[in-house]
Amino acid sequence: xxxxxAQIIWECLVREGVDxxxxxxxxxxxxxxxxxxxxxxxxxxxxxxxxxAHMADGYARASGRVGVVIATSGPGATNLVxxxxxxxxxxxxxxxxxxxxxxxLLGTDAFQEVDxxxxxxxxxxxxxxxxxxxxxxxxxxxxxxxxxxxxxxxVLVDITKDAQxxxxxFDWDGAEPTRHLxxxxxxxxxxxxxxALELLHESKRPLILAGHGIELSGAKARVLAxxxxxxxxxxxxxxxxxAVPARHPLNLGMMGMHGEAxxxxxxxxxxxxxAFGMRFDDxxxxxxxTYAQHAKKIHVDIDxxxxxxxxxxxxxxxxDLNTFLGALLPRGEAQNHGQWLEHIRxxxxxAAVRDxxxxxxxxxxxxxxxxxxxxxxxxxxAIVVTDVGQHQMWEAQYYHHDEPRSLITSGGLGTMGFALPxxxxxxxxxxxxxxxxVAGDGGFQMTMAELMTLVQEGLKxxxxxxxxxxxxxxxxxxxxxxxxxxxxxxxxxxxxxKLAAAFGIEGRSVSTRAEAVEAIQAARxxxxxFLIDFRVEQEDTVFPMVPAGAALDAMIRRPMPSVLAETxxxxx
Amino acid sequence: xxxxxxxxxxxEPGVLNRVTSLVRRRAFNIHxxxxxxxxxxxxxxxxxxxxxxxxGALRVASHLEKLLNVLKVEVLSERPSxxxxxxxxxxxxxxxxxxxxxxxxxxxxxxxxxxxxxxVVLECSGSAEKIAALAEALRPYGLLELSRxxxxxxxxxxxxxxxPLRRAATExxxxxxxx
Numbered sequence: 012x013x014x015x016x017a018q019i020i021w022e023c024l025v026r027e028g029v030d031x032x033x034x035x036x037x038x039x040x041x042x043x044x045x046x047x048x049x050x051x052x053x054x055x056x057x058x059x060x061x062x063x064a065h066m067a068d069g070y071a072r073a074s075g076r077v078g079v080v081i082a083t084s085g086p087g088a089t090n091l092v093x094x095x096x097x098x099x100x101x102x103x104x105x106x107x108x109x110x111x112x113x114x115x116l117l118g119t120d121a122f123q124e125v126d127x128x129x130x131x132x133x134x135x136x137x138x139x140x141x142x143x144x145x146x147x148x149x150x151x152x153x154x155x156x157x158x159x160x161x162x163x164x165x166v167l168v169d170i171t172k173d174a175q176x177x178x179x180x181f182d183w184d185g186a187e188p189t190r191h192l193x194x195x196x197x198x199x200x201x202x203x204x205x206x207a208l209e210l211l212h213e214s215k216r217p218l219i220l221a222g223h224g225i226e227l228s229g230a231k232a233r234v235l236a237x238x239x240x241x242x243x244x245x246x247x248x249x250x251x252x253x254a255v256p257a258r259h260p261l262n263l264g265m266m267g268m269h270g271e272a273x274x275x276x277x278x279x280x281x282x283x284x285x286a287f288g289m290r291f292d293d294x295x296x297x298x299x300x301t302y303a304q305h306a307k308k309i310h311v312d313i314d315x316x317x318x319x320x321x322x323x324x325x326x327x328x329x330x331d332l333n334t335f336l337g338a339l340l341p342r343g344e345a346q347n348h349g350q351w352l353e354h355i356r357x358x359x360x361x362a363a364v365r366d367x368x369x370x371x372x373x374x375x376x377x378x379x380x381x382x383x384x385x386x387x388x389x390x391x392x393a394i395v396v397t398d399v400g401q402h403q404m405w406e407a408q409y410y411h412h413d414e415p416r417s418l419i420t421s422g423g424l425g426t427m428g429f430a431l432p433x434x435x436x437x438x439x440x441x442x443x444x445x446x447x448x449v450a451g452d453g454g455f456q457m458t459m460a461e462l463m464t465l466v467q468e469g470l471k472x473x474x475x476x477x478x479x480x481x482x483x484x485x486x487x488x489x490x491x492x493x494x495x496x497x498x499x500x501x502x503x504x505x506x507x508x509k510l511a512a513a514f515g516i517e518g519r520s521v522s523t524r525a526e527a528v529e530a531i532q533a534a535r536x537x538x539x540x541f542l543i544d545f546r547v548e549q550e551d552t553v554f555p556m557v558p559a560g561a562a563l564d565a566m567i568r569r570p571m572p573s574v575l576a577e578t579x580x581x582x583x
Numbered sequence: 584x585x586x587x588x589x590x591x592x593x594x595e596p597g598v599l600n601r602v603t604s605l606v607r608r609r610a611f612n613i614h615x616x617x618x619x620x621x622x623x624x625x626x627x628x629x630x631x632x633x634x635x636x637x638x639g640a641l642r643v644a645s646h647l648e649k650l651l652n653v654l655k656v657e658v659l660s661e662r663p664s665x666x667x668x669x670x671x672x673x674x675x676x677x678x679x680x681x682x683x684x685x686x687x688x689x690x691x692x693x694x695x696x697x698x699x700x701x702x703v704v705l706e707c708s709g710s711a712e713k714i715a716a717l718a719e720a721l722r723p724y725g726l727l728e729l730s731r732x733x734x735x736x737x738x739x740x741x742x743x744x745x746x747p748l749r750r751a752a753t754e755x756x757x758x759x760x761x762x
Binding site: 128129132133136137140157190191193194314315316318319320 | 597600601604605608638642645646648649650651654
């Protein structure tokens with residue numbers, strides 16, 4: 012069948028099962044946009060290409076499918092870079108399609124020409140420059156295969172304008188990708204399983220480090236079965252939240268820089284760490300010199316380059332976690348670690364007393380209250396999409412996620428401005444779910460133009476702006492490590508309620524806990540998008556905290572309630 | 584210490600860029616890099632000398648193996664191998680000193696590949712040390728130009744009949760790696 016390159020793009024997307032794409036048109040991608048009108052694919056017109064990339068990312072995280080983003084050449088493509096890097100760091104399957112100037116103009120500094128494959132090389136799994144129509148189908152099919160295969164990630168296909176315009180024979184079957192299959196994993200060896208069982212058998216204080224890989228591998232059921240069989244407690248990374256239910260009795264909660272002190276203490280005291288689909292990021296280890304020194308480590312990750320990268324391990328298994336556990340489970344025997352679990356309960360100590368939720372209501376609103384009420388009123392059933400900063404850590408601490416893919420957050424790259432566009436993508440992926448944006452006043456202002464995209468698409472997404480008048484996390488670091496010299500962190504914001512109104516979005520501003528509850532209820536019962544401006548305590552601090560570069564158990568703990576009103580500087 | 588990495592890659596535009604970009608952003612230094620066609624058409628062979636400890640060299644290798652266009656990576660410092668460099672040296676050689684220049688070249692088994700009125704071009708292959716020594720020996724006569732390749736390297740002994748694309752997973756444990 013003779014088709015133009017532009018038609019081939021959509022033929023391929025439809026056959027890959029794509030029904031929604033996020034993008035922004037422009038000169039070099041015009042032929043593709045023209046052909047779009049003849050295909051059953053919904054195009055979401057964004058307000059900035061970074062938003063499109065985050066939408067595709069949010070779509071992929073919420074659905075487990077490949078997110079697709081389209082942009083034009085030059086500035087359109089360079090605006091994708093942050094979104095690609097974000098997806099690369101968090102292993103999110105995405106395909107980006109960009110227009111490129113005509114092949115005869117390549118290298119001439121033509122209008123809107125940028126070396127996009129060069130620029131995106133380090134932030135994609137792979138990328139392609141396609142200069143003839145025949146190569147479009149093979150490149151796109153391979154891009155989809157690669158994005159999903161092994162450790163997922165973003166792949167970019169840059170297609171010249173003339174390649175989109177040329178008519179050639181479309182050969183779907185002949186374009187079947189094979190090169191990504193060169194990357195086979197060796198089968199899991201009996202010796203590895205035996206060694207794992209041996210290490211488990213020797214261990215008195217084992218602990219599972221539950222990472223994003225559990226979700227990506229669909230290994231929740233087997234991880235739980237394994238943890239229950241062996242009676243091993245679990246701690247999650249930020250992206251591991253939801254991978255195992257928050258309310259599972261063996262789930263201790265989040266580890267790392269803002270994890271609970273006793274969870275980190277347990278890691279430091281463990282004699283065996285089972286790292287499942289996580290990568291010992293500096294945010295979860297603290298200084299490596301003193302990290303979990305009593306523990307042997309079993310590291311299971313689909314990416315062999317992660318094994319031994321940051322932390323030496325006794326047993327490294329490059330494998331799909333679900334497959335590995337499928338082989339390990341029938342060989343394992345029930346174990347009992349009652350003493351260890353009891354010890355961890357003791358480590359918890361007075362942590363509950365220090366929990367902000369137990370504070371009497373003095374009429375002041377803390378961000379943690381907002382998150383707690385949001386969790387309570389949504390019964391933990393919403394998809395929450397956060398931005399980056401203090402509110403993100405409070406979300407991780409106080410919204411208890413029991414389902415995979417219910418917390419969508421930028422982990423590795425820490426991209427401010429991620430929440431609103433990613434939430435739009437998530438809502439497209441799972442229209443039946445209640446979706447909440449939780450963003451700070453800083454990050455929200457980075458991409459708030461996408462409010463109009465939300466309205467144009469008629470989506471019901473609720474937005475919680477945690478407004479403290481500061482770039483809060485940076486302010487917190489300045490408070491602790493720069494003698495409270497607040498350089499460039501006090502932040503003025505527009506009237507968010509009026510701003511929402513200008514977009515045609517209902518809004519409300521609240522400053523007490525009682526008002527917060529009412530506003531959340533109002534947002535939930537409203538049929539359209541709803542923005543709540545939560546005016547929270549301005550110099551509130553995220554506790555507990557491991558100072559950067561310190562040992563994991565050298566935590567600054569939450570203050571006791573009597574001194575909670577004071578700032579962190581007074582309680583460390 | 585320097586480690587010799589040999590990558591077999593697709594022979595496609597941009598592959599060299601992908602390889603060097605990866606090594607650079609993983610914060611390793613490339614001492615030298617030599618690229619040419621490999622034994623199978625459509626594939627290239629890149630010999631790379633990277634300054635690193637052994638764990639680092641293995642880490643670079645495992646990152647490189649993730650690139651779509653990389654078929655396999657060998658870390659030659661793990662086993663006995665042949666390493667060779669090639670150099671072309673233009674040396675001032677007026678009639679008065681030409682004989683001595685040629686004698687020096689001879690001592691290093693260098694070939695004369697060009698003779699001009701007042702200079703000669705010598706070709707020499709061997710270890711990095713040998714080439715450096717030849718250059719020093721010729722310098723008093725007037726070393727006008729020096730062009731050196733990076734390392735070419737190949738493992739000694741029988742080629743394994745089946746070259747695994749990936750090391751067995753157990754080998755990724757640093758403990759196993761050091762064995």
